[in-house]
Amino acid sequence: MGFPEDHLIPLVDEGLGNSAYLVDLGDGRALAVDASRDLRALHAAAERRGLTVTYAADTHLHADFLSGAVQLGRDHGARVLASAAGNRAFDHQGLVDGDEVDLGGLTLRALATPGHTDEHLSFLLLDGRSELGVFTGGSLIVNSAARTDLLGADRTEELARAQYHSLKRLTALPDQTAVWPTHGAGSFCSAPPGSERTSTVGAEKRANPLLAAPDEDTFVSQLIASLGTYPAYFDHLGEANRRGPGIVTGTPLLTELSAEQVRTLVADGGHAVDVRPAADYAAGHIPGSLSIPLRGQFATWLGWLLPDTAPLAFVTADGQDLSEIVWQAYKIGYERLAGRLAGGMPAWTAAGHRLATTAFVTADRTDNRPYVDVRQESEFAAGHVPGAVNIELGSLTRTAADAPEGAVVACGHGERAMTAASLLERAGHTDVAVLDGGPADYAAAHGEQLVQGTEDTRS
The missing domain is CATH 3.40.250.10 (Rhodanese-like domain)
Incomplete structure (x- = not known):
C-alpha cells in the first residue's frame, strides 16, 4: 500500500515542546507514538477520522510527561509497544533491536538507539522495503540531539557516547527518510533546544551541528557543553512511566473551596497556586501564593517549583479553562489537586483576609x-x-x-x-x-x- 502524507498526524504540545504522532493505517486502525497522558488532542484527531488506536508505541521512558500508552490500552484496546529493556511493570509487547511489528501493510521496526535513556528505541516505519520515516523519540532531533544527563551526572558522558553511535546509525538510513522526533522546539529534553519539529535524514546530515563533529570526542564535548538545567520533576517521572500511570476516567473536577478552606490548606503545608494573568496577580493575591499563569508552559513550572506531595489549591480568573489546569497537572503526575477558590479573589477579600500586591x-x-x-x-x-x-x-x-x-x-x-x-x-x-x-x-x-x-x- 502507499502511504499518503496526510496519514501522519503530528500532535504538538507547545508547552512541553514535544510531538506525539497518530498514524492512520488506512483501514480504521491507527498507531500512536509517544502519546502523553493528556490525550484530548489525540482522541479528537482519531474521532475526526473514525480511527481506533490499535497500537501505542513509546520510544523511551519519558522524563517530561506521563505516557498515555496505558490509557490508550484501556480506551481503545491498543497493544503497547516498547523496549523490553525498560522492564515496564504493565502489559506490553517488549521489543529488542530488529524486532518488527506487522501493522497490516506497513511494518514498524525497532532500532536500538540508546543515549537519551539506556532502553531507547527508534521506530522505523516501512512500506515493504521502503523506509518512509523514523520515529526518533529522544535520539536524533532537528539540528540537535536529546540530552544525556537525565540518569545522573556520573553517566552523562557514557550516554553521550552512546548517543553518538545512535545518531550515526540513524543517519545511515537513506537521505529521503523522514525524521519524526518527539522532542523539539521548547523541549528541555533537547540539547541544545531546536526550533523545527520534523526533518529528513539528508537535511540533518547537512545542517545538524552535532553531526558535523569530526569525531566522537568532539561530539561528546559539544553535546555536554550545551546541556542546560531541566525541571526537577524529570528526576522521578521515568520511574513513574516504568510502573505505568494510573487510569483516568473522564476529566477530574476541581472541587470548589471556600476562602477558609484555602487558608487552612496553606497553613497545613499545602500551596495556593494563582493561575491568573500576571497583571491580575500583581493587583492583588493571597499572601504567599505562587504565581504560575495558565498557559502552555504551566506544567513545566508547576513541576519545577512545587513538589507533587503537597495538596494544591488554585486561584483562577473568570473564564479560565479549569480542565486545562487539571490535564496539565495530570500529565506530569500531579494529582493532589484539592480544588480552586470558589468566587476567586473577591471571595477571599469578602472573607476578611488580606491581600498582597506586587x-x-x-x-x-x-x-x-x-x-x-x-x-x-x-x-x-x-x-x-x-x-x-x-x-x-x-x-x-x-x-x-x-x-x-x-x-x-x-x-x-x-x-x-x-x-x-x-x-x-x-x-x-x-x-x-x-x-x-x-x-x-x-x-x-x-x-x-x-x-x-x-x-x-x-x-
Missing part, C-alpha cells in the same frame, strides 16, 4: 533598581541588559537569598518574572518589582544596548 512596572518606571533576569542561561547569554544578574527561575526555590533587595525582576515578557517575584516574596523579600516587558524594552527605555555572554553575571 509592583508591575514598565521599563521607564524601574527607578534604577538592580535588574534580575530569571531566564535560562542560554537566553540570557543571547542578549541581556548590561549589569543584569542572572538567577534562573528554576533555581529560585533554593537561591532566593542571592537576589538583591529591591530588584526589578524580568524575563522575556513578564510571566516567569511574576512567578519569580512570588517566590521571592515567599522567601521574605518585601520590595520586589516585576518588569512588564523584556530586556529589549528596558534597554530602549534606558538608552542601552543589550550585551551577549555571561561574563558579568552570576547564576
Whole structure:
C-alpha cells in the first residue's frame, strides 16, 4: 500500500515542546507514538477520522510527561509497544533491536538507539522495503540531539557516547527518510533546544551541528557543553512511566473551596497556586501564593517549583479553562489537586483576609533598581541588559537569598518574572518589582544596548 502524507498526524504540545504522532493505517486502525497522558488532542484527531488506536508505541521512558500508552490500552484496546529493556511493570509487547511489528501493510521496526535513556528505541516505519520515516523519540532531533544527563551526572558522558553511535546509525538510513522526533522546539529534553519539529535524514546530515563533529570526542564535548538545567520533576517521572500511570476516567473536577478552606490548606503545608494573568496577580493575591499563569508552559513550572506531595489549591480568573489546569497537572503526575477558590479573589477579600500586591512596572518606571533576569542561561547569554544578574527561575526555590533587595525582576515578557517575584516574596523579600516587558524594552527605555555572554553575571 502507499502511504499518503496526510496519514501522519503530528500532535504538538507547545508547552512541553514535544510531538506525539497518530498514524492512520488506512483501514480504521491507527498507531500512536509517544502519546502523553493528556490525550484530548489525540482522541479528537482519531474521532475526526473514525480511527481506533490499535497500537501505542513509546520510544523511551519519558522524563517530561506521563505516557498515555496505558490509557490508550484501556480506551481503545491498543497493544503497547516498547523496549523490553525498560522492564515496564504493565502489559506490553517488549521489543529488542530488529524486532518488527506487522501493522497490516506497513511494518514498524525497532532500532536500538540508546543515549537519551539506556532502553531507547527508534521506530522505523516501512512500506515493504521502503523506509518512509523514523520515529526518533529522544535520539536524533532537528539540528540537535536529546540530552544525556537525565540518569545522573556520573553517566552523562557514557550516554553521550552512546548517543553518538545512535545518531550515526540513524543517519545511515537513506537521505529521503523522514525524521519524526518527539522532542523539539521548547523541549528541555533537547540539547541544545531546536526550533523545527520534523526533518529528513539528508537535511540533518547537512545542517545538524552535532553531526558535523569530526569525531566522537568532539561530539561528546559539544553535546555536554550545551546541556542546560531541566525541571526537577524529570528526576522521578521515568520511574513513574516504568510502573505505568494510573487510569483516568473522564476529566477530574476541581472541587470548589471556600476562602477558609484555602487558608487552612496553606497553613497545613499545602500551596495556593494563582493561575491568573500576571497583571491580575500583581493587583492583588493571597499572601504567599505562587504565581504560575495558565498557559502552555504551566506544567513545566508547576513541576519545577512545587513538589507533587503537597495538596494544591488554585486561584483562577473568570473564564479560565479549569480542565486545562487539571490535564496539565495530570500529565506530569500531579494529582493532589484539592480544588480552586470558589468566587476567586473577591471571595477571599469578602472573607476578611488580606491581600498582597506586587509592583508591575514598565521599563521607564524601574527607578534604577538592580535588574534580575530569571531566564535560562542560554537566553540570557543571547542578549541581556548590561549589569543584569542572572538567577534562573528554576533555581529560585533554593537561591532566593542571592537576589538583591529591591530588584526589578524580568524575563522575556513578564510571566516567569511574576512567578519569580512570588517566590521571592515567599522567601521574605518585601520590595520586589516585576518588569512588564523584556530586556529589549528596558534597554530602549534606558538608552542601552543589550550585551551577549555571561561574563558579568552570576547564576
